[in-house]
Amino acid sequence: MISLDYDDTIMAAAGEQAEAIIEETIEKYDGNFILAVEGNAPLDEDGMYCIIAGKPFVEQLKRVSQHAKAIISWGSCASWGCVQAARPNPTRATPTHKVPGIADKPIIKVPGCPPISEVMTAVITYMLTFDKMPSLDNQGRPKMFYSQRIHDKCYRRPHFDAGQFVEKFDDEGAKKGYCLYKVGCKGPTTYNACSTVRWSGGLSFPIQAGHPCIGCSEDGFWDKGGFYERLTDIKGFGIEANADEIGKTAAMVVGGAAAIHAGVSVVKRIATKGDDA
Ligand code: SF4
Incomplete structure (x- = not known):
């Protein structure tokens, strides 16, 4: 009280x-x-x-x-x-x-x-x-x-890391709950507790309702505008990379995994051969 x-x-x-x-x-x-x-x-x-x-x-x-x-x-x-x-x-x-x-x-x-x-x-x-x-x-x-970004605890984050993005509202990706980065999500640069505490007694928050974070808790968010435009000025890998780089990296990891799998198969085969010999 x-x-x-x-x-x-x-x-x-x-x-x-x-x-x-x-x-x-x-x-x-x-x-x-x-x-x-x-x-x-x-x-x-x-x-x-x-x-x-x-x-x-x-x-x-x-x-x-x-x-x-x-x-x-x-x-x-x-x-x-x-x-x-x-x-x-x-x-x-x-x-x-x-x-x-x-x-x-x-x-x-x-x-x-x-x-x-x-x-x-x-x-x-x-x-x-x-x-x-x-x-x-x-x-x-x-x-x-306010010590973590919305992006750090966002439940859509695995889709970001996997390069799975909503390209436009109501597309297949949106229906599957993919990451909203490409439709303007400001979660990677916004510090708040929305993705952990959520709203209305923990019921939901904008991203969960299918809307990108507009960064409303950051200084000057209104003047930065472009609520539905992708962030382009964040650097580095992981959350700072742009969505295309993430997509490419995800594809390379998948490719790499296939190569490793192939490599393991070869080793097995050689071992099997050796056993036979
Ligand atoms: S870009 Fe937005 S929707 Fe995607 S994982 Fe980050 S906070 Fe969530």
Whole structure:
């Protein structure tokens, strides 16, 4: 159980009563509450693009941050800016950690569009249970959920390794559940827990529903665009190679296996001959 004192979408209070809860929380728990931010602050026009209780959201954010113990940026909007900050970013939407005047407090990013509910819950639970920040990666994301790529634990990975790809939606490969790399899957460059924790109580996730990962938890994913275009800028072998190279390699391995098999047969035959002799 947590005490979710203020949340403008699900709290029972409204209007002045709701806003009074912020003041009450600051007074009662000064320096001892977690500020979890959803969305981002538009800075243009003095923050007029997002108004809460007659005041710019950015002002509320800056003020409350001064009194918080730590800040969580929920989702890709608060973490990176996401769609609102996509070019040309007409409102100058700005992620939490880049808001001028935000308090110098620990900021944890929990990106995803939206973030996975179990991940959100676990981050808060960890902080409340151990009274410390979870270990973060160099981008400020909790390592326990963002240290592996979707691709690392994807159940379609054997098809990737075998060079079996969906070439277009609804083809035979799609029906067989082949890898979605060629139809734009960003799993090889996206760090999140979708392929392990999944969604809706572990029921499924986009790749399981036949849709490539669009990389929604990565910085600037919207501007990178090309949701259905293949990644072309990843290097090396394995997950970094392009799909054609993987396909070729898979064919060579099959060819190599046949040659080894043939070799073993020859040895057997010679042995048999020798026995006969
Ligand atoms: S490219 Fe996408 S669908 Fe294919 S194995 Fe990787 S994460 Fe899974």
